[in-house]
Amino acid sequence: MVVLLSSQHLHLPFLSPPPSPPKRSNHRTSISMTSSSSSSSSPYSHKDTRRSSLLEFPHLSPSHRELMLDLISTVETRLGPHLLPSAVPPDVAYFQTDSGNSQGSLDIRSGRKDSKIDFILGSWLHCLLPSGAALDIATLFAYLSPKTDAPHLLLEFIQSSPTSLILFMDLLPRKDLVLHPNYLETFYQNTQLDAQRSKLLGVPNIKTYFSSSLYIRSVLSPTAIAMSINCEEGSVDEIMRDYVDSVAKELVRIWLDECAVGGKEIEEDERDDLVRRDDLLKRKTVEIDLASNLPRLFGADAAGRIVDEIQKVFGID
Amino acid sequence: MVVLLSSQHLHLPFLSPPPSPPKRSNHRTSISMTSSSSSSSSPYSHKDTRRSSLLEFPHLSPSHRELMLDLISTVETRLGPHLLPSAVPPDVAYFQTDSGNSQGSLDIRSGRKDSKIDFILGSWLHCLLPSGAALDIATLFAYLSPKTDAPHLLLEFIQSSPTSLILFMDLLPRKDLVLHPNYLETFYQNTQLDAQRSKLLGVPNIKTYFSSSLYIRSVLSPTAIAMSINCEEGSVDEIMRDYVDSVAKELVRIWLDECAVGGKEIEEDERDDLVRRDDLLKRKTVEIDLASNLPRLFGADAAGRIVDEIQKVFGID
Numbered sequence: 001m002v003v004l005l006s007s008q009h010l011h012l013p014f015l016s017p018p019p020s021p022p023k024r025s026n027h028r029t030s031i032s033m034t035s036s037s038s039s040s041s042s043p044y045s046h047k048d049t050r051r052s053s054l055l056e057f058p059h060l061s062p063s064h065r066e067l068m069l070d071l072i073s074t075v076e077t078r079l080g081p082h083l084l085p086s087a088v089p090p091d092v093a094y095f096q097t098d099s100g101n102s103q104g105s106l107d108i109r110s111g112r113k114d115s116k117i118d119f120i121l122g123s124w125l126h127c128l129l130p131s132g133a134a135l136d137i138a139t140l141f142a143y144l145s146p147k148t149d150a151p152h153l154l155l156e157f158i159q160s161s162p163t164s165l166i167l168f169m170d171l172l173p174r175k176d177l178v179l180h181p182n183y184l185e186t187f188y189q190n191t192q193l194d195a196q197r198s199k200l201l202g203v204p205n206i207k208t209y210f211s212s213s214l215y216i217r218s219v220l221s222p223t224a225i226a227m228s229i230n231c232e233e234g235s236v237d238e239i240m241r242d243y244v245d246s247v248a249k250e251l252v253r254i255w256l257d258e259c260a261v262g263g264k265e266i267e268e269d270e271r272d273d274l275v276r277r278d279d280l281l282k283r284k285t286v287e288i289d290l291a292s293n294l295p296r297l298f299g300a301d302a303a304g305r306i307v308d309e310i311q312k313v314f315g316i317d
Numbered sequence: 318m319v320v321l322l323s324s325q326h327l328h329l330p331f332l333s334p335p336p337s338p339p340k341r342s343n344h345r346t347s348i349s350m351t352s353s354s355s356s357s358s359s360p361y362s363h364k365d366t367r368r369s370s371l372l373e374f375p376h377l378s379p380s381h382r383e384l385m386l387d388l389i390s391t392v393e394t395r396l397g398p399h400l401l402p403s404a405v406p407p408d409v410a411y412f413q414t415d416s417g418n419s420q421g422s423l424d425i426r427s428g429r430k431d432s433k434i435d436f437i438l439g440s441w442l443h444c445l446l447p448s449g450a451a452l453d454i455a456t457l458f459a460y461l462s463p464k465t466d467a468p469h470l471l472l473e474f475i476q477s478s479p480t481s482l483i484l485f486m487d488l489l490p491r492k493d494l495v496l497h498p499n500y501l502e503t504f505y506q507n508t509q510l511d512a513q514r515s516k517l518l519g520v521p522n523i524k525t526y527f528s529s530s531l532y533i534r535s536v537l538s539p540t541a542i543a544m545s546i547n548c549e550e551g552s553v554d555e556i557m558r559d560y561v562d563s564v565a566k567e568l569v570r571i572w573l574d575e576c577a578v579g580g581k582e583i584e585e586d587e588r589d590d591l592v593r594r595d596d597l598l599k600r601k602t603v604e605i606d607l608a609s610n611l612p613r614l615f616g617a618d619a620a621g622r623i624v625d626e627i628q629k630v631f632g633i634d
Contacts, residue, residue: 177532178535178536178597179493181597184532184535214501218494222535284498
């Protein structure tokens with residue numbers, strides 16, 4: 001979702017009164033209207049129609065959409081046996097404003113009991129702002145359970161104009177790295193994660209991005225890819241295809257191999273600290289972004305349903 | 318010292334065999350030879366001659382030297398009543414290589430018993446590298462004791478050529494910020510520290526710098542000023558005077574007001590975690606940089622004496 005988006009930074013105006021005239025109002029309440037087109041055109045033809053809206057990514061540029069589909073497919077293929085089917089209600093799997101100008105999709109699959117996977121969350125949001133600009137946010141999170149201390153996966157792409165995109169791609173540490181240098185070595189040094197960051201930083205039009213939320217900055221690892229692309233109209237898709245694509249895929253491969261599948265189980269008595277830190281991370285991210293941004297983007301009702309679903313899988317209230 | 322300098326990043330060559338011919342060999346073993354000139358030209362005419370070598374900063378450009386003297390004076394004036402006199406031996410207060418091409422000065426003042434100040438450390442290093450380039454590192458650390466959890470102060474300026482300088486200016490967190498959002502709010506959000514970082518990042522020729530050590534990156538706060546200046550020859554001093562000077566002074570003012578003097582005392586039972594984290598931070602910084610870089614810059618003997626003094630005040634071995 002918009003966990004890494006901070007309202008101050010993107011200067012999102014309040015969305016009331018809603019813009020008019022409404023568009024795509026036939027699309028309003030049920031995902032069933034969207035499922036046929038996506039399931040036929042996508043290689044990920046899930047029988048569960050809840051997946052269909054997510055896999056549309058209808059507003060992304062071609063390379064960006066292809067990347068998101070590839071990442072979700074890769075993660076689901078590797079972790080499939082550990083995941084439960086999606087259980088989000090239809091009005092969370094697809095939602096939009098009364099005007100139809102802003103739409104979104106959220107899907108969550110929890111890990112099976114006793115699996116090391118806590119949940120996988122995918123989403124897209126498309127918001128037509130009163131200024132006429134479109135805001136598109138595509139997200140893939142994968143959180144691990146307290147059976148392992150291996151990092152969570154975070155990918156978020158925030159496009160606020162045809163010429164600019166903000167990237168967050170990271171393995172989120174589950175421990176204080178100053179106090180746990182071996183953890184830093186295992187998951188960040190030995191995996192050569194920083195080489196991926198360096199590749200992107202060498203690309204023209206890409207530079208380091210600082211979230212306006214200091215808490216979000218604290219959550220990120222020292223190899224986090226937090227960057228902004230600012231380029232000519234039409235070039236964002238080229239940069240996604242030529243540079244971001246391979247880095248994102250490598251990051252997901254490292255996370256799958258070294259964290260989700262390869263990460264070792266830890267003892268029960270070490271789990272309390274992990275749970276405490278994970279819970280705080282979840283609470284703060286909901287507080288910082290979801291609770292403050294979603295209501296003005298999608299109205300209180302839809303925002304409430306979405307936040308409820310996320311809090312349910314986060315195990316917080 | 319060179320705590321934030323990583324050998325890989327600056328590509329420092331090994332200094333053996335030492336370059337020749339030797340210069341300033343009359344300067345070799347005792348600080349007494351340097352004390353008269355500095356104490357007469359400096360407003361900080363300490364009777365303790367150990368201070369004299371430090372306060373020379375003989376190789377810095379005028380604005381840079383003036384800034385270092387101002388910062389040290391400001392910190393010592395405010396914290397003076399809480400500090401013991403320097404106790405570093407003369408061959409640590411000033412040291413150089415046999416050739417005289419590389420020189421350095423280190424001074425440390427410990428906090429009085431029961432004070433919130435652990436120690437203040439100032440140093441400069443000047444190394445003439447075999448390539449003919451000079452490396453100059455000027456440092457001011459101020460560490461607080463476990464009586465308070467307020468951040469430590471770190472300022473380090475690493476100049477490896479007449480056209481480039483790396484800045485580290487930060488208040489180092491003493492706690493895991495993900496787990497302690499109130500700490501983040503108190504010392505980083507409410508103090509508006511990020512505004513100082515933003516000021517510098519808007520200056521042409523200044524950009525974000527990433528230490529090649531992931532541990533050092535982890536140690537820094539989310540408002541850390543870790544930046545590099547790359548400009549025309551002669552412009553470094555202008556940038557120091559016009560931009561860095563005011564930011565460094567404001568950072569030190571915030572640290573003095575909100576951390577060193579203003580920070581509240583914490584309960585005894587909360588101190589164990591602080592000590593554990595501080596100790597690890599100290600051990601790792603010695604291991605990462607001092608132990609690996611100093612011997613090749615100044616030889617094993619001088620490096621051993623310097624590291625011993627630092628370990629003594631760090632309370633580690």
